[in-house]
Amino acid sequence: MPVTSPAAPPSAAVPPAPHRSDALPQDFGALLGQDPEIAGILLAERDRQAGTLQLIAAENFTSPAVLAALGSPLANKYAEGYPGARHHGGCEQADAAERIAVRRATTLFGAEHANVQPHSGSSAVLAAYAALLRPGDTVLAMGLPYGGHLTHGAPGNFSGRWFDFVGYGVDPDTGLIDYPRLRALARARRPKAIVCGSISYPRHPDHALFREIADEVGAYLIVDAAHPMGLIAGGAAPNPVPYADVVCATTHKVLRGPRGGMILCGADLAERIDRAVFPFTQGGAQMHTVAAKAVAFGEAATPAYTLYVHQVVAHARVLAAGLQAEGFEVTTGGTDTHIVVADPAPLGVDGRTARERLAAAGMVLDTCALPYGGARGIRLGTAAVTTQGMDDRDMARIAALFGAAVREPGDVGPIAAEVRALAERNPPYPG
Numbered sequence: 001m002p003v004t005s006p007a008a009p010p011s012a013a014v015p016p017a018p019h020r021s022d023a024l025p026q027d028f029g030a031l032l033g034q035d036p037e038i039a040g041i042l043l044a045e046r047d048r049q050a051g052t053l054q055l056i057a058a059e060n061f062t063s064p065a066v067l068a069a070l071g072s073p074l075a076n077k078y079a080e081g082y083p084g085a086r087h088h089g090g091c092e093q094a095d096a097a098e099r100i101a102v103r104r105a106t107t108l109f110g111a112e113h114a115n116v117q118p119h120s121g122s123s124a125v126l127a128a129y130a131a132l133l134r135p136g137d138t139v140l141a142m143g144l145p146y147g148g149h150l151t152h153g154a155p156g157n158f159s160g161r162w163f164d165f166v167g168y169g170v171d172p173d174t175g176l177i178d179y180p181r182l183r184a185l186a187r188a189r190r191p192k193a194i195v196c197g198s199i200s201y202p203r204h205p206d207h208a209l210f211r212e213i214a215d216e217v218g219a220y221l222i223v224d225a226a227h228p229m230g231l232i233a234g235g236a237a238p239n240p241v242p243y244a245d246v247v248c249a250t251t252h253k254v255l256r257g258p259r260g261g262m263i264l265c266g267a268d269l270a271e272r273i274d275r276a277v278f279p280f281t282q283g284g285a286q287m288h289t290v291a292a293k294a295v296a297f298g299e300a301a302t303p304a305y306t307l308y309v310h311q312v313v314a315h316a317r318v319l320a321a322g323l324q325a326e327g328f329e330v331t332t333g334g335t336d337t338h339i340v341v342a343d344p345a346p347l348g349v350d351g352r353t354a355r356e357r358l359a360a361a362g363m364v365l366d367t368c369a370l371p372y373g374g375a376r377g378i379r380l381g382t383a384a385v386t387t388q389g390m391d392d393r394d395m396a397r398i399a400a401l402f403g404a405a406v407r408e409p410g411d412v413g414p415i416a417a418e419v420r421a422l423a424e425r426n427p428p429y430p431g
């Protein structure tokens, strides 16, 4: 059974303050003068983000402080190695930034060790495998048709080529992880590692049960918490750190930091993980991104962020209920997280057609595999719209607009106009 949220949500009545645009660092004016071609693209993208609804579950609006760190002089710095042991000179400030990022990450998640250098979520998973596995080892992970990520054994990914992946799945009736089958597969295949994590599973995994099964067969437990890491930081999802050998994550998504990755582990694996990141899988760390990760970890430790992540989940639940009322079939019957997965088949279309119709109305989201039958559904998330300061009523309205856009594609004009008005009432960077 899914584990429920560990912390009681704070009152959903007070929306968290949206970002302030007066702190935005981008000097598009200067860029326009020098390179109007690229500046034009950036301005068009800014307008696209502000004029449509960003419902891609992996996206969010980072704060102006995070953007400032990304656009800082640390972007110029080379810093191979780790603080106090670099291959380059002049790393005093880079060292200081990385030490702060590591300290904030370990404190935020209660981990003994953090590596904040992975360039992305995939780089973090690659390094975790490099630290714990040898090519050819068997790994048990959620099968791709059920929501496993590319790095969990996709044939076109390094993981599928270098390791022997076995996929576990979900119960076709409930959509919940089929733990008895997972245990049976573990006993039969004796994997070297079990991966817990998904791109579209909207419920909390049972970390204690994953640990029990891993221990039973002598496997490492790797939790790929790329999606829920922000919820974990704010206490809106259970923390895998006490159960996992290694936790991999992205620092974007709900966590609302820069595009990047991170790894948490115990002191016993710290050196292996660090060596697997550098020099095994990466060269110099991107120090501007490391500084931006530190900023994001600092923000995630605030009461405002705790309120934010609980609202993200509350909003996803409102959206899921609204989509059900519109006739969509919501997998697992709802959500514990920022993710909602819905099958539009009862409205007479598949996920791809639904996504196209929703995009035409200004609602941007992904298709994803549905955990039964091979059809595609839609996956949406509430991290970005919640950052914009939208509330429960906005979520209910978005669900109604979904129904209208998917059912009545010929009459998209008024729907698109309402979507634009809703987005413009809640700018990601007001001012």
Ligand SMILES: Cc1ncc(COP(=O)(O)O)c(C=O)c1O
Pocket (backbone or CB within 6 Å): 058, 120, 121, 122, 123, 125, 149, 151, 197, 198, 199, 224, 225, 226, 227, 250, 260, 261
């Ligand atoms: C579960 C999971 N693992 C890994 C990743 C990879 O992250 P990135 O796109 O930063 O490589 C993702 C990204 O969506 C993910 O959802």
